[in-house]
Amino acid sequence: MLRATMTVLAKTSAELSSESVRSLYNQLIVRVKEISHLEAASGLLQWDQEVMMPPKAADSRADQVSALAGLSHGLKSAPALGSILEELEKRQAIQDLSADLNPFEIANIRLSRKAIKDATSLPSELVKTIAALNSKSCNAWAEARKESNFAKFAPFLEEQIRTLREKVSYQMKAGICEEARKINEKARVSLGLKDDEKCYKGYYQALIDEYEPGFKEDRLQLLFNDLKKNIVPLIAKIKAKNFQHDNSFLQGDFDVAKQTAYSHRIAKEIGFDTDAGRLDVSTHPFTGGPHPTDVRMTTRYTANYMMEGLTSTIHETGHSLYEQGRNPEYYDTPVSQALSLGVHESQSLLWERMVGLSRQFWTYALPLLKEQFQEPSHQNLQAASAEQMYKAFNRVDPGFIRVEADEVTYPLHIILRYEIEKSLVEGDITVAEIPNLWNAKMKEYLGLDVTEDRLGCLQDTHWAFGLIGYFPTYTLGSIYAVQIFGAAKEAIPNLDEHLTKGEFHVLKKWLNENIHKQGSLRESGDDLIHHLTGKSLDSSLYVQYLTAKYTEIYDL
Amino acid sequence: MLRATMTVLAKTSAELSSESVRSLYNQLIVRVKEISHLEAASGLLQWDQEVMMPPKAADSRADQVSALAGLSHGLKSAPALGSILEELEKRQAIQDLSADLNPFEIANIRLSRKAIKDATSLPSELVKTIAALNSKSCNAWAEARKESNFAKFAPFLEEQIRTLREKVSYQMKAGICEEARKINEKARVSLGLKDDEKCYKGYYQALIDEYEPGFKEDRLQLLFNDLKKNIVPLIAKIKAKNFQHDNSFLQGDFDVAKQTAYSHRIAKEIGFDTDAGRLDVSTHPFTGGPHPTDVRMTTRYTANYMMEGLTSTIHETGHSLYEQGRNPEYYDTPVSQALSLGVHESQSLLWERMVGLSRQFWTYALPLLKEQFQEPSHQNLQAASAEQMYKAFNRVDPGFIRVEADEVTYPLHIILRYEIEKSLVEGDITVAEIPNLWNAKMKEYLGLDVTEDRLGCLQDTHWAFGLIGYFPTYTLGSIYAVQIFGAAKEAIPNLDEHLTKGEFHVLKKWLNENIHKQGSLRESGDDLIHHLTGKSLDSSLYVQYLTAKYTEIYDL
Known part of the structure; x- marks a missing residue:
């Protein structure tokens, strides 16, 4: 079956410059949708790989996923697509597009431009290096973790850091992460560095941008400092009670x-x-x-x-x-996609914690x-009562493993990782220093003595996949969740009563309208929250939530 | 992740003409494998659609499958691929490729050329028309069948016939089905037709070629005549016994x-x-x-x-x-694929009937x-014995529905369809005549009175999908199966004893070597059988098999 897109021939710049904004937009969308369909197929292949695929198919599946990725890269790099976007960019510089397009459509132009830039900013050799490294590094991590032997994983993590830095350098050159470039420039000036001297300040900002677009690292630092300052003593208070709720049932x-x-x-x-x-x-x-x-x-x-x-x-x-809950009107276009990983996580955490707990x-x-x-x-x-269930499900219990952590201790697991990975990327610490640093922070934040790296710095798979800058989104997600749920409670009369009766559709509908359907219309999670609540993301609200809830649960 | 193929740039004919056959072949294979990976992804999407997919995904899945098909068509039509194949064709005309390539590799050139020709012979408008028609026609058929109302389906079947004829005309022009073109030319001459007079003789041959490459329609006619001549009386004999084996258990x-x-x-x-x-x-x-x-x-x-x-x-x-069992050395290239639908069916029928029955x-x-x-x-x-099971599983029982038919009556279901669809394509009957013709043949071949079209000409989905020329492969498969199993029995000492003990690996291994690994090395199923047994496909062997088996089972 041939697709309509096959007949959309590339046009010259002269031809494009005589077309209407609406027509240019439509041409953009045809191409964007084709890429989306291809990436959808890839999404199914990846789901199948985790859920259905028999083991001997590992290699053939890798071939298929890689072929689709190559084709998708080809479609994104198509000069004809670049020309359409360039022409739209020109128009945007001289006229107000909102006469022709609605805000979702205008956002689609911005987001498509970003996606194309992202996809085409790296030399294909580097992309291949990254893919190969991830595969090797992930195997090495699995083995190192099994043996609880950090030294086995260390060289791969070093290689990941080198490669990420190279990637960010290319992205900075391509003008993708302006904020990061500015931080770097400022640091170079203040340190009086020469052109050939290395400096990786700002590189972590570039990594944040991939997962939480538009979120600035100095804000992140402030939020995390505030959480740490307040949560460490809260945990100490709970521990001091020397009491635990029963969950034997x-x-x-x-x-x-x-x-x-x-x-x-x-x-x-x-x-x-x-x-x-x-x-x-x-x-x-x-x-x-x-x-x-x-x-x-x-x-x-x-x-x-x-x-x-x-x-x-x-x-x-x-x-x-x-x-x-994505907006069907914009299916298969970027504006219908989730705004950021943090906002995505806010939706899972809102239901898991604000509702499920x-x-x-x-x-x-x-x-x-x-x-x-x-x-x-x-x-x-x-024999158990709802009250007992509530308390059993809300036990605070500092432990080594992040994925098993409760909502009070969880942010400290994240802050620990954030502090280490940021220092690592920016060159303030070496890979070899990680285990000691990790263990010291676990002692300081959660009062635990890590006895093996398997229970410490080798527990997560993220770094092995080069996912650095990703961890903070988990905790941003918790803060978003508290603020979004707060807004929902204000907006929905008797929300608690609805939840007690299992009438979840009321909350779901509100989230559909206010979060899901908004997709990537806003420029950042902060933007979205501000639009919704009149306030930026605010760690003190999260601290208030935890303090009130657990003061009551543990009778502090 | 980028693929190696992204860096294989198109070369000019002059550049290609200075390259070695091996290098040309390697370039061909890189491109062929990329197409194969893409079609593999499509294969997974289609499996998922039947087995896993939730109902609301029908439209989005159609978009994805169609996008992959469009991309695959794009890769097949790539001028660079065409140039490589052309250059290899030139070489083949002037030198013996077997100095550089093995027979599997040489077959890959032939098969790739055919696949590319097939994919590029049709105007994209027609390809789109066919896809849209199949979808509408399939819905119409489902409704018509539910209501047992042939008239509802008839216009769509007429449209299918028109479209198939148009498709074959393009294929003849592209030189894809030479045998069909020759038959058509001969008929035109013998009928004394002028250039603007329509004639569809040979068109059915072109359709057979799609499913059973290299199989000639006059051979098919002879085989089917022989089967009909022998099986109709065999069924009559069984019926005359007026006895049935018990299968109540x-x-x-x-x-x-x-x-x-x-x-x-x-x-x-x-x-x-x-x-x-x-x-x-x-x-x-x-x-x-x-x-x-x-x-x-x-x-x-x-x-x-x-x-x-x-x-x-x-x-x-x-x-x-x-x-x-396909040959791993040639995974993702056409020579590793099954030779034909008939040969594929022979493998399922061999296990279902020669073994399972x-x-x-x-x-x-x-x-x-x-x-x-x-x-x-x-x-x-x-309480049942193996002997009772054998007889219960081998009951002969003429019925209306093909997919429920036993191995004796099954070929008549196929021959009936074959006779009707061939006459239809070649213009000897009209769509409106189908129900009466169907019912008359059911009476003649199986002695049954069809009371509703739901149990007659509306029972199969094939025609609604434009699958005409496909039915014969089921019965070719049964004949292949008997001959292949015969060859296996000659080659494997004590095969019966192995099967009695459940030692199926002996037979599987022989099929792996002699059928599966051979892939599409041979030019037709006849070729394969001849190579394996020294004989062409032979309906009398099938008749002998049925006669001997059922004479014993029904004590004829």
Whole structure:
């Protein structure tokens, strides 16, 4: 089947300059959609790889994914697309496009330009180097982690840092990360560096930009300092109580088939549309898939601990509602995409924490859970109250592992990683110093003595994939979540009552309108929050939320 | 991730003419593999659509599949690829390529040339028309079938015929179906037609070529005449016995989970590699997926009739072994692909019939079946002998529906369709005449009175998809299967004994070497059979097989 795009021939600049803005925009969109369809196919291949693919297909799948990536790069680099964007840029410089296009359409021009620049800023040799490095580095990390031997992973991490710096240098030259370039220039001047002297100040800013576009590193630093200053003493207070809430009724033998049925039910009740998506199982839960009409999320179940499967499901449902809630009018164009990783995470955390960890939720969900698990072995569960569930699900318990952390200690796991990775990229510390630094910070922030790197600096896969600048989005997400939920509570009369009755559609609808459908219309998460609440992202609101909630739970 | 191919720049003819055959071949293969990776991705999308996809994704999936098809067409039409093939064609005309390339590699040149010609012979407008028509026509057929109202489907079938003729005309012009063109020319001369007078003789030959390359229509006619002449009286003889074997122990409540376990076990025992494929469930069983290392087959289970799920599984396992058995040295190139639909069907039918319907198989498989179904309700099954199973699975029972037909009546279902579709394409009958003609032939061949078109000419989806010339491959497959199994029996000492013990790997290995690994090395199925057995495809061997087997089963 041939596509309409096949007949869209490249036009000369002269031809383009005589066309209307609307016509130029339409031509842009035809090409953008073709790229989107291709990347959607890639999204399905990647979902399948995690959920369905048999092991011997690893190599052939890599070939397929890589072929699609090559073709997508080819479409993005097409001179004809570049010419259309250039012409639109020219128009934008001399006229107000809003006479011809609505704000979503104007955003599509900005976002397409950025995506094309991103895709074409790197030499293909470097792109291949990165792909090969990620694959090797990831294997090395897996082995190093198994043996708890950081030295095995260290050379690969060093190579990742070198490569990321090279990448950022190219991006700076291409004018992609202006903020980062300015920081770097300023530092060079203040340090009195010569042209051939290296300086990596500002490089972390460039990495943040990839995951949380438009978010400035000095703001991040302030937010994280404030969190650290307030959360470390909060944890100390909780610890000092020397008391823990009972959660024994959440342990025992929870039949996986029944957990599955329960999780599916909760996901559907929250609003996951199973006619436009699937919930399956994978080693690491994630939300992906090809399209807003086909959102694939996964979870994982542990037979002897029912909390994991359920919270993963609710978390991924939050991500999925964002994806399913994208604006159909702009499907397959960038403005319909999520604004940033942080905002995406805010949607999963809002449902996981603000809803799934609430008294209201358990008042509704506990009877359904009891219905599912009626065996004599679950008599403790049968006897538990919603209040007990609330407290069991909200235990604060400092531990080594980030993905198992509660919402109080979680930000410190992130801040620790942020501090280390930023210093690393900017050249203030070496890779060899990581384990000691990590362990010292774990002691300082959470009072824990790390005994093996497996439980410390080798626990996460992110660095092995070159994902540096990514961790902060988890905590930005928590702060966004608190502020967004606050706005929802103000806007929706009797929200608590609705949640108690399991009437989640009220909240979902509000999020659909105010977050999901907005897509990437705004320029940053800060922008979105400001537009919604009249305030920028504010760590003190998050601190207030934690303090109030846990003061009550632990009677501080 | 960028691919190596991105850096393979187009070269001028002058540059190409100074390169070695080996270098030209390598450049061809790089491009061919890129197309293969893309089509593999498409294969996964299509599998997912049938097995996993949620309903609301229908439109977005169509966009994705269509985008990949467009890109694939773009790669196939690339002038650089055309130049490489042209240069290789030039070389082939003046030198013996076998000094530089092995027979598989030489076949790759032939097959690539054909694939490129096929893909580029049609104007893109026509390709779009066909895609749109298939979609509309398929919907119309589904409705017509539901209402048993042929008139609703008739205009779409007429349009299909018109479009197919247009397609063949383009292909004849492009020199794709020389045999068909010759037949047409000869007919025009013998009928004394003028240039502007229409004549569709030979058009059916062109359609056969798509599914069974190199197979000539006069041979097909002879084979089918011979089958009809012999099978109609064989059925009459069986009917005259007025006796039926008991199969009541195959009915009743067969738990689907247990059927699934049994089917998976049998598929694995036969040799399906679950590390390089999956067995799932879909409405219509099929074998597909992206790659020989990732073969996706499906089956379907009926709770009250265990024969269906099992025979579908064995049938699809036969297809899958072909796919998994492709030559790894030539993965992602056309020579590793199956030779034809008929040969592919021979592999599914060989396992389904020669093995799955044999006494040997049931001697092995019945105890495993009894292990699975031990409920008191299955006491008849528990009491059944391998001999009874053999007879129950080999009942001859003329019926209206092709997909439910036994191996004796099946060829008549095909011959009926073949006769009708050939006359239709060549203009000897009109669409309106189909129902009467169908019903008359059903009466003549199987002695049945068709009461509704739903049970007659509306039962199959093929024509609605424009699949004309496809049906004969089912019966060619049965004949191939008998001859291939005959050759295997000659080559493998004690094959029957191996099958009785469930030692299927002996047969699988022989098929791997002699059929699967050979891929598309030979020019036609006839060629392959001749090479293997010293004989061409021979309907009398099939007749002998049926006659001997059913004379014994029905004591004729």
